[in-house]
Amino acid sequence: MRLIIVLGLLFISLSSHSKMVFLVEGPLGKHVGMSQDQSSYQLITSGEKWHLYPSISSNGERIAYATGEGADSLVLVVKNLKSREIQVLTEPGFVLQPMFAQNGNRVFFSHQEFGINRIGYIDLINAGVTHYITGDDQSFFPAPFQSGEMVVYQRNKKNAPREIVLLDLIENKEEIIGFGMAPALSKDERHIAYTSKVDGNWDIYVYDRFEKTTKRVTEDAAHDFSPSFDRNGDLIYTSDRLENGVFSIYKQSLNSWSSQKLKEEVLITKTGTSFYAPRISGVENYQTTQMPVMTGEARSSFGTINHKGKIYVVGGHQGAEHTYPPESFTGRMTAYDIASQTWTNKAARPHKAHGYQLSSHGKYLYAFGGFAYEASTSPKWKSLDIVERYNTETDTWEEVGTMPRRRSSNVVVKVGLKVYLMGGWDATPKFDNDIDGTFHDEIDVFDLTTHKWSVLETKLPKKRRAFSAFERQGKVYLVGGISEGGSHFSLSDAFTEFDPATNTFKDLPKLPFGTFAPAAGTLGDKAFMFGGMFKTGAFNYEYVPHIYEYDFKKSTWTHSGRYLNEYKGFSQVVEMGACLGILGGHSYKNGSDKPVDTFEHFCSF
Known part of the structure; x- marks a missing residue:
């Protein structure tokens, strides 16, 4: 049974601080409409020209559309949308x-040449050069991944049903x-929605x-067309x-369509006026630089840390x-001066290693353990x-002691004057060809004033490594990771709170997917998870480029x-005042397999 709810102007916003654009066709002609509350709308084009198929960038700052006197022009x-400049x-x-990709820097589209519609793209920093990616079959409706390296589109072959094609441009x-x-592609790039005519019904x-x-997610004798997703996964x-x-604009929640409850809501409708091809931005009040x-x-x-302006x-x-x-391990040290925005080289750490973290006290930085040759x-x-x-x-560097155990791929979190080492493993082989190592559930605590160690009686509820952690209001939060084993591990979707005051753990709502090597941090009442890796098959x-947010007030994760x-994992996050810095990481960008040197500044306003 299908349930329709007409919400009209009383509808509560789908997704606060997001915009939705769509094609409006009515007595005033063909125009671009925009809604910021998913119930009311305004036209943002005017005149007698056609204005067709708008798309909006993920940050909500730019829209792309086709405009002209008619189909051939x-x-x-x-x-x-801020400067009103038109390119x-x-x-x-x-x-x-x-359709936008690469955070609004690349635009895919369907373009007719010599009677054939092909999918092409233009990079906005090099506008004027069109790169075509399809051949001699009619091709429409590109839905690119953020990387611009994969795209879903509609292909029309002669005397054959219309096909939905997933094209990998790197692997061809x-x-x-x-x-x-x-x-249309969901924000997490997992689901692809499309419209199809089966048994006479669209x-x-x-x-x-x-x-x-x-899954078939609508059932009606009417025509259901032009699907899209918002950041919550709603259709x-x-x-x-x-x-x-x-045509009117409808919504089904993620829970409705994924469980095939078919509970629909009417978002925007007007007698005698049609609305087509809705497209929704991400959260607008985040800025990345x-x-x-x-x-x-x-x-x-x-290892990374923000200490006294560097x-x-x-x-x-x-x-x-x-x-x-041996050459893959480095002790190299660099420092970024936030005020002057410059990098300088510093003395290298004596032990070349990776998979470790830093803490600080006074004029000192501390490096704990690591994975070495x-x-x-x-x-x-x-x-x-x-x-x-x-x-x-x-x-200068100096050795100041040893840890209670060998440890790498763990987290290091400072609370007050104590540093908590949690998770990770001793990767040192116990015998030839041992790649499983020894995972740790012990929690080692380092006192920054006495340089003495203690080991808590409380242990990590489940052993894991290659995860992320951050401190918020005196508590420690653990994000993702992989389970015990080097050859037979599984990805963790655990989001866990540890309270050093009581030495107790608390399970929080699970991550949207199991992941390892994510980066994570917190701003205000939100936690953020950046990138990481997830499983797409056996x-x-x-790697993924997604930025997920956790609302501590609502106890919910959303994209x-x-x-x-980039699509990457193994990045590191540092606090930068009211913002976060996301540094480096490992990526498969452009078919590569190597670290990246990018440094992104993420703010909420």
Whole structure:
């Protein structure tokens, strides 16, 4: 049974601080409409020209659409909603269905040349050059991944059903995932919605690209078209079920369509006026800025800390993932001066290592353990138990003690004058070809004033490594990770609170997906998870660019609809006043397998 709720002006906003754009066709012509509350709307174009198929960037600052006197004289334009500046990207012709990728820096679209509609894209920093990615079959409705390296689109072959094609531009591989038209990609890039005509009915279908399954999520004799997703995973689409041939905008919540409850809400409707192709931005009140890149060879899994106006980066892994020759380990140290926005080299840590973290007290920085090269073992690696201290005034290192156990791939969190070491493992092989190591559930506590260690009676509820942690209001929060074992681990979706005052753990709402090597931090009443890696198949994993937020007041995780500059894991987060810095990491960008040197500044306003 299907339930429709008409909400009108009393509708509570789908997604605060997001915009929705769509095509409005009515007595005033064909125009771009925009809504900031998902119930009322305004036209943001005027005049007698056509204004078709708008798209909006993830930050809500720019829209792209086709405009012209008619079908053969359309040009693709990008409009900055703040400055009102309009950038014309193409010559007049038949161009449709623009969609943003790469955080609004690339626009995909369908463009007709010599009678064939092809999918192409233009990089806005090099506007004027169109790169076509499809061949001689008619192609429409591109839905690109944020990377711009994969795209879903509609392909029309002669005398054949319309195909929904998933194209990998790096591997030059394609997969037909369904038959229909107008595909759309969810913000987490897992689900693909499209419309298809089955048994005489046009309905919406959703394909899960991890599970390889398809669900029919609308059932009506009317026409259900042009699906899209908001950041909550809710499905937004159009239908003429209220007025034959006239389309309104509908919503199904994630819970409704994923469980096939078919509980629908009417968002925007007006007698005699049709609304098509809704597209929704991410959260607008977040700002990401690219800062001066890290100097020297790119690295991941380094130690980092913000101390007295400087961000210190120490050690790390240089080179391809899961390869550990001697040259992949470094002790190199650099410092970023926040005031002058410049990087400088500092004295290297004596032990070349990665997979460790830093703490600070007074003029000193402390480096705890790490993962290092060892020629005498098989494999040729080990974990360290060394504590080394750096003097920020003299630019010198010294060894100040040993830890209760060898440890790497763990977290280090300072609460007051004590430093808590949690999780991780001793990777040192116990015998030849031992890659499983020894995972730790002991919690070691270092006193910054006495340099003495204590071991808590309380233990980590479940052993894990390659996770992230942060401190908030005197408590420690643990995010993701991988479980025990080097060859048979699983990804963790655990989000756990530890209270040092009572030495107790508390399970919080699970992460949206199991992940390892995410980066995490907190601002105000929100926690943020950046990137990481998740499982896409039995033996397939991929890095992600997603920025998820956790609301401590509501105890909920949601996708922000915003993205990092790269798909990556093993990045590090530091607090920068009311903002966060996300540094480095490892990525497969452009078919690569190497660390990245990017430094992103993330703020909430």
